[in-house]
Structures are given as C-alpha cells and as structure tokens.
Amino acid sequence: MRISCLGISHRLAAGVLVFVVAASSLACGGRDRDLELAVEYPAADEAATTRRLIELTKEALEQRHASGKVLRFNQARHPGCVRADFAVEPGLAADLRVGLFAAPRTYPTWIRFATASTRSDTEKDFRGMSLKVMGVEGEMLFGGGASFDFVLNSHPVLFVGTPEHFAKFVDRSLNSHPLLFFLHPLDLHLKELGIVRAGRQHHVSHLEIPYWSTTPYLFGAGRAVKYAAKPCADSASGPHDSPTEDYLRDAMRDHLAAGDACFDFMVQFQTDAEAMPIEDATVEWSESVSPFQKVATVRIPAQSFDSAAQMEFCENLAFNPWHSLPEHRPLGGLNRVRRELYAELARFRHERNRVSYSEPTGDEPF
Numbered sequence: 347m348r349i350s351c352l353g354i355s356h357r358l359a360a361g362v363l364v365f366v367v368a369a370s371s372l373a374c375g376g377r378d379r380d381l382e383l384a385v386e387y388p389a390a391d392e393a394a395t396t397r398r399l400i401e402l403t404k405e406a407l408e409q410r411h412a413s414g415k416v417l418r419f420n421q422a423r424h425p426g427c428v429r430a431d432f433a434v435e436p437g438l439a440a441d442l443r444v445g446l447f448a449a450p451r452t453y454p455t456w457i458r459f460a461t462a463s464t465r466s467d468t469e470k471d472f473r474g475m476s477l478k479v480m481g482v483e484g485e486m487l488f489g490g491g492a493s494f495d496f497v498l499n500s501h502p503v504l505f506v507g508t509p510e511h512f513a514k515f516v517d518r519s520l521n522s523h524p525l526l527f528f529l530h531p532l533d534l535h536l537k538e539l540g541i542v543r544a545g546r547q548h549h550v551s552h553l554e555i556p557y558w559s560t561t562p563y564l565f566g567a568g569r570a571v572k573y574a575a576k577p578c579a580d581s582a583s584g585p586h587d588s589p590t591e592d593y594l595r596d597a598m599r600d601h602l603a604a605g606d607a608c609f610d611f612m613v614q615f616q617t618d619a620e621a622m623p624i625e626d627a628t629v630e631w632s633e634s635v636s637p638f639q640k641v642a643t644v645r646i647p648a649q650s651f652d653s654a655a656q657m658e659f660c661e662n663l664a665f666n667p668w669h670s671l672p673e674h675r676p677l678g679g680l681n682r683v684r685r686e687l688y689a690e691l692a693r694f695r696h697e698r699n700r701v702s703y704s705e706p707t708g709d710e711p712f
Contacts, residue, residue: 381619384570386677395509396683400690402516407694409520415661416698419691421460421474425552425595426651427660428602429708430455432479432611433643442613444566445673446482446494447641453479453494454708457646458663459552459598467593470546473500475557475575476665477644480708487675488668488685491705495669498557498575501545505538507628509683541628548589551597553577553607553646561627562616562677563670570616570624570677572631574638575609599652607646612638624678656712662701664692 381387389395403419411417436450443449455477462472477496486494506512515527528539549555559573590596601607615636616622622631666688667676676684696703 381623383616383619384564384568384677385619385624386679386682387625388679388682389508389510392509392679392682395513396686399509399513399516399683399687402513402520403687403691404694406516406520407691411698416695417661418460418695421462421476423465424458424460424660425592425598426657427456427458427663428598428646428651429649430457430477430644430646432477433645435641435643438641442639442641445484445671446479453481455479455644456663456706456708457644458660458665459594461594466591467548467595468589468591470548472545473549473552473555473557473594474498475500475552476663477575478663478665478669478706480706482671484671486668487670487672489666489689489705491669493669493705494671494674495665495667496559496573496575497665497667498573499560500547500549500555500557501541502558502560502574502630503541504560504627504680505541505545506680507538507626509679511535511538512680512683537628549594551601552594553598553601557609561667561681562624563667563681564673564675564677565613565615566673571613572616574612574614575644576612576638578608578610578643595652599650602646602649602651605648609644609646610640611642611644612640614638627678627680653712656710659706659710659712662696662699662703663706664688664696664703666692 407416407419417423431452432455433452434447434450438447438450457478458474458476460474460476461467462474464471475498477498479494479496480492482492482494486492506515511527514533515524518524518527518530528535528542554577556574556576562570562572565571614631614633616624616631617636621629622636623629666684667681668685668688670676676682692703695701
C-alpha cells in the first residue's frame with residue numbers, strides 16, 4: 347500500500363498533538379481539572395508509600411545505630427533547646443485572626459535548633475528550627491495535649507517534593523548511594539540536586555538566619571499558607587571562614603549570654619494554585635506575588651541552655667506538624683506522610699533509648 351506524504355504529515359501532526367497533550371497532563375500530575383486554592387490532591391498509592399517510608403527509615407536507623415543511642419533520622423544533631431515566648435501580635439487584620447492567632451496572647455515555647463545530616467559544623471548543611479508552643483487551647487488534630495508544633499527549615503523549599511520522591515531518596519541512600527537519587531541516568535533529579543547545593547551552607551548562627559515551613563498549612567477554611575520565621579534584625583555577624591566543630595553552639599551560647607534574640611513569625615498566603623502548588627514542596631511561593639505578613643513575635647531571652655539535663659531533654663523532644671489545631675491542618679503529600687512517619691519514628695527512638703516521653707509544659711526545672 348502506497349502512503350502519501352500528506353498522509354504521513356497528518357499522522358505526524360496527530361502524533362505530535364497526542365505527545366503534547368500527554369506531556370502536559372504528566373507535567374500537571376495527570377490531573378484532568380483545574381487546581382483550587384487550599385485543596386489537596388493525594389496520590390492513589392500514598393498509604394502504601396507511607397508504610398514503605400516507615401519501613402525504610404526504621405531500617406536506616408537500625409543500620410546507623412546498631413549499638414548505643416538511637417538519634418533522629420533527620421535533624422539529629424542539635425546545639426541545644428532554648429526557652430522562648432511566642433507572642434501573637436495585637437491588632438491583626440480580621441483575615442489573620444484565625445485559630446492560634448485569633449487573639450493576642452503569649453505562649454511559653456521550647457525551640458530546638460538542629461543540623462540536618464552532618465556530624466560536624468565544619469560541613470555545610472541545612473539547619474532546622476522546631477517550635478513547641480505550649481498551653482494552646484482547643485483540640486489538637488493528633489496526639490492530644492496542648493502543644494502546637496511548627497517544623498521549619500533554613501531553605502524555602504525541600505529537595506524532595508512528594509512522598510514518592512522521598513521514599514525513592516531514602517531507598518537509594520539506604521541500598522546504594524544518595525547521589526543515585528539525583529544522578530541516575532534513567533531517572534535524573536537535577537532540580538532537586540540544585541536545591542541541595544543551594545541550601546547546604548556554613549550558616550552564621552542558628553539565631554541569625556531565616557527559616558521556612560517549606561510545606562503548606564490551612565489558615566481557616568479555604569485558605570492555605572506557608573510559615574516563616576525571620577530574625578527581627580539583620581545579621582550582625584560575618585560569615586565563618588574557618589568553622590570549627592561546634593561553632594554554631596558556641597555562637598548561640600555567646601549570643602544568649604550577652605542578650606536576647608527574636609524572630610518575626612509570618613504567614614504567606616497561597617494566591618495562585620498553579621504557581622503555588624500544595625503538592626510539590628520543591629516549588630517556592632513567590633514573595634513578590636504574595637508577601638509574608640507578620641502574625642507573631644518569637645522572643646528568646648538571654649539564658650544558659652547547655653546543662654547536661656537540658657541537653658538530654660532536648661535530645662528526647664519529639665515534634666510533629668500534626669500537633670496542630672484544625673484551622674491550621676497540614677496540607678500536601680509530605681505533610682500527610684509526616685503524621686504517621688514522625689509519630690512512629692519518635693516512638694521507635696524513645697523505646698530503643700528506654701525513654702518514657704511526655705509532652706513538656708514549659709515548667710521544666712532547668
């Protein structure tokens with residue numbers, strides 16, 4: 347049978363059209379509808395991915411800590427935990443007076459600063475700031491008690507955007523090499539590698555850098571936000587040309603021996619469901635489109651924080667973003683996975699270390 351050039355052109359055009367439509371569908375996660383603000387789009391196999399992540403991370407902890415104390419899977423190394431006050435701002439606009447921020451009030455708070463993965467401050471890394479705001483009224487989504495947890499990171503995005511990618515990264519880190527997650531020739535993740543390169547830094551001080559939630563949260567019905575904590579004043583210290591093993595702890599000790607520290611706690615509203623996605627934590631929400639708005643002040647008074655008892659207390663603290671009021675429910679795949687994953691890993695760690703854990707009250711006698 348003879349095929350005309352015109353017939354080939356038509357078939358090629360049809361093929362190109364099918365490819366473009368399919369590629370567009372894949373780029374949008376295979377969805378067949380427009381995204382909506384503050385709406386989640388869970389993957390069909392997310393429950394299985396969560397179970398797989400729990401298995402993989404436990405296996406990783408077994409390998410890392412075959413003997414001795416079991417540390418956290420992530421953000422394991424800390425300079426210490428500090429007392430703080432979380433003060434909701436007076437005079438907030440009506441659209442900001444939601445849940446925890448409904449009325450001006452000051453809450454006692456514990457803050458755990460930490461380093462993501464390295465064992466020495468001489469190595470570049472991500473840093474963490476986890477806040478446990480205590481004495482909050484209302485029924486929590488998970489875990490009971492009266493503690494409201496915020497889990498923040500020193501870079502505005504994560505290097506894994508979905509539970510599937512998180513599981514793949516942990517799997518390849520455990521069974522081959524973490525670089526294979528980024529550079530596998532048949533499954534490249536170059537954007538994610540770029541985030542790692544940008545986020546790992548020799549930071550000046552835990553008290554002088556900003557932190558972001560990286561993942562979104564409800565802020566009342568039909569609205570989503572990301573959180574940030576930014577120093578109240580510009581950094582006063584210069585970069586460390588020759589960082590030492592514990593320079594971040596030294597910097598925090600020196601700062602809080604001389605005076606207070608503080609952070610502006612802020613929210614950034616999702617205003618575009620396409621450009622500011624709920625389900626991809628590798629995408630930064632543009633501040634030029636939606637600026638952060640201050641809703642509270644985190645004040646860290648001058649103090650000593652590195653007694654043996656307080657350092658052990660810091661080691662045993664557990665955080666979970668689902669320790670939250672319903673008005674601020676965590677959103678997105680990574681947050682949905684965190685609910686069970688963080689709880690199971692904390693339970694595993696405490697049992698192995700023979701720790702009887704209960705949530706702090708702020709009255710701890712250090």
